[in-house]
Amino acid sequence: MSIKASSMDSTARVLRFGMVGGGQGAFIGDVHRKGATLDALAALTAGCFSRNFENTLATGALWGVESDRLYRTYEEMAQKEAAREDGIDFAVIVTPNNTHYPAAKAFLEQGIHVVCDKPLALTSKQGEELKALAEQKGLLFCVTYTYVGYPMVRQMREMIQNGDIGAIRVVTGRYIQGWLATELECDGQKQASWRCDPAQSGISNATGDIGTHLENLISYATGLKIQSLCANLRPVGGNRKLDNEAEILVRYEGGATGMMWASQVAIGHDNDLRIMVCGEKGTIEWEQENPNYLRVDMLGEPTRTLSRGNGYFYPVVNAMNRIPAGHVEGHFTAFGNVYKAFCVALTNHMAGKEASDLYYPGLDAGIEGNRFVEKCVESTERGVVWVDF
Numbered sequence: 001m002s003i004k005a006s007s008m009d010s011t012a013r014v015l016r017f018g019m020v021g022g023g024q025g026a027f028i029g030d031v032h033r034k035g036a037t038l039d040a041l042a043a044l045t046a047g048c049f050s051r052n053f054e055n056t057l058a059t060g061a062l063w064g065v066e067s068d069r070l071y072r073t074y075e076e077m078a079q080k081e082a083a084r085e086d087g088i089d090f091a092v093i094v095t096p097n098n099t100h101y102p103a104a105k106a107f108l109e110q111g112i113h114v115v116c117d118k119p120l121a122l123t124s125k126q127g128e129e130l131k132a133l134a135e136q137k138g139l140l141f142c143v144t145y146t147y148v149g150y151p152m153v154r155q156m157r158e159m160i161q162n163g164d165i166g167a168i169r170v171v172t173g174r175y176i177q178g179w180l181a182t183e184l185e186c187d188g189q190k191q192a193s194w195r196c197d198p199a200q201s202g203i204s205n206a207t208g209d210i211g212t213h214l215e216n217l218i219s220y221a222t223g224l225k226i227q228s229l230c231a232n233l234r235p236v237g238g239n240r241k242l243d244n245e246a247e248i249l250v251r252y253e254g255g256a257t258g259m260m261w262a263s264q265v266a267i268g269h270d271n272d273l274r275i276m277v278c279g280e281k282g283t284i285e286w287e288q289e290n291p292n293y294l295r296v297d298m299l300g301e302p303t304r305t306l307s308r309g310n311g312y313f314y315p316v317v318n319a320m321n322r323i324p325a326g327h328v329e330g331h332f333t334a335f336g337n338v339y340k341a342f343c344v345a346l347t348n349h350m351a352g353k354e355a356s357d358l359y360y361p362g363l364d365a366g367i368e369g370n371r372f373v374e375k376c377v378e379s380t381e382r383g384v385v386w387v388d389f
């Protein structure tokens with residue numbers, strides 16, 4: 001799942017992709033569109049942007065997609081694009097959670113590579129099925145855990161892998177938001193409505209929606225594997241059936257321990273994702289709302305703040321920069337970095353070439369996310385007890 005950007009064939013053509021979801025009024029589809037096209041490695045060529053065809057037509061017109069590449073269903077899109085000589089190379093799935101698995105399956109079955117947002121599926125079993133299908137067909141699959149696309153997160157990973165802070169003792173992470181402090185879903189707010197609905201969201205809301213980001217970020221940055229966890233998931237407010245507040249204790253293989261907090265009812269917090277890793281020689285901290293900086297505290301030394309874009313980073317981190325230090329990069333460029341890694345890998349894959357050091361999360365990361373949700377729900381339902389991972 002690693003590739004060397006410099007090893008990409010410079011004469012390769014621009015990849016073609018189609019999108020499922022992202023119609024007018026949606027959130028993350030447009031962010032994907034911008035991230036995927038940031039490096040001109042791919043172009044949006046087809047779409048089924050909504051279950052409402054009028055919305056698909058309007059969105060396609062706005063985004064410059066030819067009308068004969070706009071489809072009523074993702075099944076139709078998968079079949080017709082697979083039959084075209086100039087059909088899409090990959091499909092991007094940015095619908096509510098319950099559609100991820102059937103849509104991904106439809107494209108894989110037609111021999112089309114897939115990029116799918118998290119959580120990968122409704123269950124880890126569905127994720128395993130997608131993995132088996134992708135392997136059988138020889139297709140690439142990216143799960144867009146956005147935060148691995150930040151250069152400072154990659155620096156954190158490189159520092160930990162190189163032993164800069166020694167063996168890890170404790171990891172804390174929180175992903176807290178306040179947007180569901182009131183019952184927004186009762187007002188018909190689109191993003192709140194499906195997230196609070198078990199039929200569309202799955203067995204969890206907050207743990208699946210933002211807890212999986214936290215789990216993946218910690219796993220990527222530290223390399224730690226969860227051994228067991230103890231979770232307290234709660235619906236807060238009204239008649240909600242799914243959690244929007246979760247506190248999770250973790251034991252990692254090798255002896256480190258951790259605490260995670262995922263919340264959608266933390267008033268005053270917009271998208272407050274941060275992690276802190278304490279090792280035997282030092283501590284590293286990163287905050288998503290201030291993503292260009294990394295705080296490093298080495299034993300017996302003053303606090304250091306590393307600033308993205310300067311010359312003192314590991315080389316692979318510098319390769320993720322787009323503009324000089326002090327010019328703020330963020331969410332769009334993080335998506336751009338995930339897409340760049342995927343598009344270079346796909347271009348090399350299509351040319352029968354191997355890869356190396358840019359990273360995109362794949363099916364194993366997606367399956368791990370679904371398993372994390374399942375284990376958190378199991379722990380809660382059994383009375384907030386420790387469960388093996």
Ligand SMILES: NC(=O)c1ccc[n+]([C@@H]2O[C@H](COP(=O)([O-])OP(=O)(O)OC[C@H]3O[C@@H](n4cnc5c(N)ncnc54)[C@H](O)[C@@H]3O)[C@@H](O)[C@H]2O)c1
Pocket residue numbers: 020021022023024025026027028029048049050051052073074094095096097099117118119144145146190191194209
């Ligand atoms: N990676 C991230 O940082 C990130 C951020 C936000 C959301 N997400 C994930 O992205 C997904 C979408 O979230 P959102 O907030 O953009 O939701 P949203 O409700 O804003 O958008 C969903 C879109 O999917 C469309 N849709 C639903 N079913 C469809 C179908 N069968 N065919 C075609 N289109 C269909 C809807 O019409 C809508 O346009 C979720 O799985 C969510 O977890 C990821």
